[in-house]
Structure formats: structure tokens, C-alpha cells
Amino acid sequence: MDKVKQAMRSLLQPLLAIIVGLIVGAIAIAVVGGDIIETYKEMWKGAFGSTFFLTNTLSRATPIILIGLGVALAFRAGFFNMGSEGQMVLGALSAAVAALYIPGPAWMKLIAALIAAIISGGIWSALAGWLDAKFRMNLLITTLLLNYIAVLFAGYFVAYPLKDKTGSAAMAQTAMIDKSVWLPKLFSGMSLHAGFVLALVGMLLLFFYMKYTVRGFETRMLGANPLFASYGGVERGKLMLISMFVSGGFAGLAGAVEVLGTQYRYIEGSLTTPGYAWSGIMATLLAGSHPIGTAAAAILIAALQTGGMGMERNTEVPLEVSEIIQAALILFVSARFTYTFIKRRKKARG
């Protein structure tokens, strides 16, 4: 009975947040002269309206989930890994290069591409961890700055040595990866690919790791009180490198599944423009770094984005308004105006 009550309580906050967020959105829609009900209807349709739109939303959520999981692990260990963007881009580039140039059968290429992405993203992230452990460089700053290096580095590669010269378009991108190496689609004719399954598996593995393994326990304690952890014999340096590597590995994998499941090549800007990395970090923050919560929040954010696109297609309301709604929703979900707060207010008045 108590458990049900508790679950209801923890649900009340996000629900309330969504309602308030929608009200703010409604005001924005009214200001630009849109029909509120119609607009929200289109938004819903764009996100979940049909199997096509639903799978589209899930496919957009895939890299966001993976990045969110990686960030969640680092956050739980007490490290602010803001470098997901760079780690993802390097992962994507490595996956594309591996898929294009590693010899062997297609399945081997695919696996090699995924592993290459995890390793390159992981090393890039662990580098920042090493700089912190060795030279006491602030992790927040190094991870942020390493983003620029990674993104520009990848940009250079696809603009010069790896540039696709076969097609007519002079775009900064690698050659197209052979169809046999693509991640399989889950439903024919839909955009959702096997990367989504990988993301869900990753979510379960991370949940399990954090909750039931010695390492996971130590990681959480390190994040909760670093002095307590060092007092208890937790090896901070080692655990930090591992956590940062896995965290970056998740981001690298996010880049790989985008390349192998959606784009089929590394295209300059294709991962940074949609802001997957920042959406992923947001999902983590919303969910308080809980793995399953992070995945759920990632899907919510993706739905807001695909919904916004649907709204723009079918109504007069511009995309910017949908972004306002998104921002308002996220803002209110992140606010911790909890049940207790409401209760206290009631009492103070009564």
C-alpha cells in the first residue's frame, strides 16, 4: 500500500510539470495566433501518432539514450563529463572508417566499427580523466574544450583526406558504407534500427552494474562522498579512468549507431546540429542519473523534438514555438517543486 502511495507521489511531480509546461506552451501558441488544441494535437501526432512517427521518435531517441547513459555513469561517480559531443563525433568517425576500410566479412566489419567507436570515444573521455588525475585539470573544462578538438578534427578528415569524391555533391562527408554493414532495421520501411536495442541493452547493463556490482557500488560511493570512498579504500584514480572510459564509450557508441543505422556515412555536422549530446546530458539531469529514468527522459525529449517537427509541418505555428514548449516542459520537469512543498503550502495556509 505504501509502495503504491510512493509511486503515485513520484509520478505526481512529472505530471504536474508537464501540465504547467503545456500551459506555458499554450500561452506561446496563443501569442503567435495558433489554435492551441490543434497545435498540441499535431505535436502528439508528430511524436506518437502512428507506428511510423512512434518509431521515428524512438530512432531519434537512440543516440540520446546512449549519451545520457554515459553521462549518467560519470555523474554518479561524481565527474562532470561534458564532452559527450566530441566523444560521439570521434566514435562516429571511427565507426565510419572501420566500416569502410577494415577487410573481412560484413558482420565483422559491423562489430569492428562498433568496437572502434566505443574505444575511440572512451579513450577521448578517459584522456580528460587522466588530465584531471595527473595534472589536476578541471574535468568540466577539459571535457568541454576537448569537444572542439574532436569536432574540428573530424571535420578536417571528412573535408580533406576522407572526403567522398564519388558523388556530385561536394559535401564534407565520408564515402557511403556498404549496405551489408548497416545496422538492420527493426521494422521494414521504418527508420528504427537495431541501435535502439543496443541502447536498451546498455540501459539494463548500466542499471545492473550500478546496483549489483562491487565496482558500481564503489562508483556510487565515490560520487556521493569522495572522502568517504578514499577512506574506505576505493581507488579513485582507477575508478575514475574506468568510469570516464565507459562514459565516453557510450557516447562513441551513440555516434556509431547514428552512422551505421541512420546516416550510413559520417557527414560533417550531422551529429552536432541536432544537439544529441546536449539532449543526452539534459535527459540525465532530468532523471537524476538513474539509468532507466534517463532512457525514459531521452524518449520524452526526442518526442518533444519530433512532435515539434510535426507541429511545424501541419500548423502555422513556427518551430521556434515548439522549442519554447520543449524548453518550458524541461524547465518544469527539472524543477523540484515536490509533493512535500505543496503539502507545506497547504498547511501554511490552513
Place this chain on the structure above:
Amino acid sequence: MLLQMNQITKSYGEVTANKEVDFTLRKGEVHALVGENGAGKTTLMRILYGMETPTSGEIVLDGQTVSFANPTDAIAHKIGMVHQHFMLFPSFTVAENIVIGREPAKGIVFNRKEAAAITNGLVKQYGMAVDPALKVGECSLGVQQRVEILKVLYQGAEIIILDEPTGVLTPLEVKELLEAIKGLTAQGKSFILISHKLEEIMEVADRITVLRDGKVTGTVHTADTNVEELSRMMVGRELIQIERSAYVAGKPVIEVSGVSIKGSKTKPLLEQISLNVHEGEIVGIAGISGNGQSELLQALSGLMKPDSGEIKLMGKPIQKAAVREIRKLGLAHIPEDRYQWGVAKDATVMENGLMGHSHKQQKYGLLKGASIREMVSGWVKRFEIKTGSLSTKSQYLSGGNLQKLIVARELAQETPFLIAAEPTRGVDVGAMEIIHGELLKRRDDRGAILLVSSELTEILKLSDRILVMFEGRIVGELAAGEATEEKISLLMAGGKAVG
């Protein structure tokens, strides 16, 4: 009657923290509130200070029924509280900390001179010396406490609640604080004093109210009672006198020779420390806190590396070893600051209990859930730790119960060597009895214990040998038989041993 709290009841779900508690305070009186951890003292004071609303009951102040929604309300009604953990900004000056919240201003600019003048005025009025220009972080804990009290007085408090005010003070500072309290009551201020230290209460309080399990077991005049009676009222039974076996030291367990640590300032943190602890003995280290005890313990447990010297545990050098290796070799450690080193507040009771045991409670890297649960719930039973459940976050445990959890966790390591730093700080009589009993039992079972405590009574009660630290050095050694409080105090203050 200045203040009356009538029939206060406070329940959290099924837990009742206060049950029909009556409490009164006269003008110019010191009324002490005592009881074991979790007896409901702090809850009662939080209600008075507006941090909690009572489930039922009323507060009458100066004949008027009042209700406080928050501490600001309470302060407006001239009630002030000094918390157990000081709430000061270490990087701000004494004067800035005192005027905070009601700063004197010149236009929109903060008036520093005026703040200093206000502070000096308070110092003169109440006879509590502080230097307004000093940064709080550079002040001793005793001075910080004075700053807290002056802050409350500046806010206009007539009733001052002191929560465990002497827990972190040196004997001399305690004396000064008690004097200050007496001085302020002579000026008409009234005090509510929460404390575990019955001797101090006997010295300063006019009346004493004892709480047990959320209920009042009695309110007595200090003149009509004694420490034994109070203990009985708190615990609800007679305290057991602890027996100990004869002192027979065995072979050395930890050997420290010539350990030094340079400080960032000119004075070294540790200078040529040499000491041994043998099987079957408790070695007590006395000293005013901040004289190198923390650094010594950190060096022993691997949290700080000495610049020179050698430390051997069970015959193996450990001065360069990692914490985990040292623990594996045979060290357990009750840390001096439980919130800083001893627990993670957001983690559960079970998780906090698991620290240091995780490598034994596992198979293929997976935690053995059932076995861990059994281990921790065993401690909860044996040490009578009051907690909602094993998955309660440790921040919801009272200080004493948290301390019992830490002590249980470290004793359960069953290591040949145990560091016990301030093992009973902020702990009530009943818990102290349990912890002291367990430490002595470990000694009788041929364990080696290094006890560091700022409580001389604790050092004298438990130790077989006593070392005194002053400014990073060991300045004296006394056998249990020859040690007296006077001799130790003299050494602690840097004086030479006499006789």
C-alpha cells in the same frame, strides 16, 4: 513564565518523535534538555525554532499563543538557535558573519566599519571576546562558537537554544563558554541547552528536563539531582560498570618511527613521531584538536603520505601503501569526523555499512545482497541503531546512531589494529556505554587500539598508556596508573611534565 510548550506532539507517519511534551522556560534561566540520541530533543527544539510544525500542542510565549512557520518567524519573536554544526562562512570575517542578514549599509554599500563597530559593541556588552577583522576560518572552534552566539544576540534573541555546544570544544573553551552563559543569564537572557555532557549541565543549568523515547521522564532542579540519577532517567536502567582484564601487552602491531609531514606553513604538521601499539592494549592520544592528531591518523591509514619516517603494520612497511592494501593488511578506522570521512549522507544505511566490506561480500564482482543485509541488520540489532530500515538514507539517522553504525562497521572488520578517533563524539550515555564496552572487549581479545579523543575522561577511562600531542609532536607519555587530568592538561597546553 517566559515560554511554555504545552503537550507538544510530533509524528512522522507512524514514528512519534515527541509525545505530549511539556517544557517551560523562565527569564534568566538555563534549562537543559537531555536524553539519548533519538529521544526527541532536537525535534522539540526544531519545533520551537520554526523548522518543524507540531502535529498537536501549543507554544505560549510571554502569555501569547504563537506559531512559527519558519526560523525567520522564530527570530522575529526573539528566539535564536546555535546549531551543533556551525553555520558560518569561513572565508568571511567575524564581523561580516555576525551582521549577516541585517548588514549595516551606507546607501547601497555594505558598511564594513559599522559592522566592526557593532561587533565591538556586542563584545563589550556581553563580555565575549572576538576579533571582528579575523576570518572565521582562521578562528578556533571556541571562537567560532562565540561568533555564533553573538550573531544570535545581534538578531535580538532573548531565548537562545544551544544544540550540543561543547561537543567540539577544548576543556578550556568549555569553561569559557559556561562562564559566558552565566554572564548572559545575569543580563536576563534565557538558555535552552541540549547536551550529552551531564557534568557540564550540572554546573550551568538551573533546571533539567529528561526525554526518553519522545516523552518527558521528568523535570528536576539541578540542586536536587546528580549525574547518576540523570543517567538512570535517560537510559531507563542502571548503567553497567565495565570490567577489563589485566594489562598484558603482546608483540607490536603498528610501529611508527620518525614520521614527519611538512606543512604548507612554517610549522610542520607532524615532527618525528614515533610510537608503537601492541596486542592487547589501548593507547590513548590526548591533545587539543588541531595538534597533528588528524594528520597522524591519515598517515597511518594511508590517506596522507608522510615525507619521512617509517610505518610498519604487522611487520610490513605501509607508509607508501594504498588505503585498500593497508586495510587488507589489518587496519580498521573509526574516523574523527563522521560526516566528512565516515559516511555518504545520501547513501543508505546498508550501503554505508558495506564500505570496506565490499570485497568480502562478493562473488565474481557481484554483491551478495542477502549476506550484506544480514550483516548490517545484525549490527543494527546488536548496537540498537535506531533507523527506519536498512534502505533509509543515512542523513536521516541521528549523529549518535550514525556513529554506532560506523563503529559496528569498523569493529566487524576484525582487524588486528583499530584506530578509534573520537569514537563517542556527540553520542549519548547509553551508546557511549556500548561503544566503550566493545572497544575494551576488542582489547581483551588481544586487539591493538589507538584511541584519539579530546575527551580526557574517555582517554583516562579506556587507555593503558597515554601519549600527549602538542604542535605535531608527542610531548609526553604516561602510564594509565600515573595519569591524571591535571598532568595531561598541562602537557596538552605545551607545558613540561612534572613529577
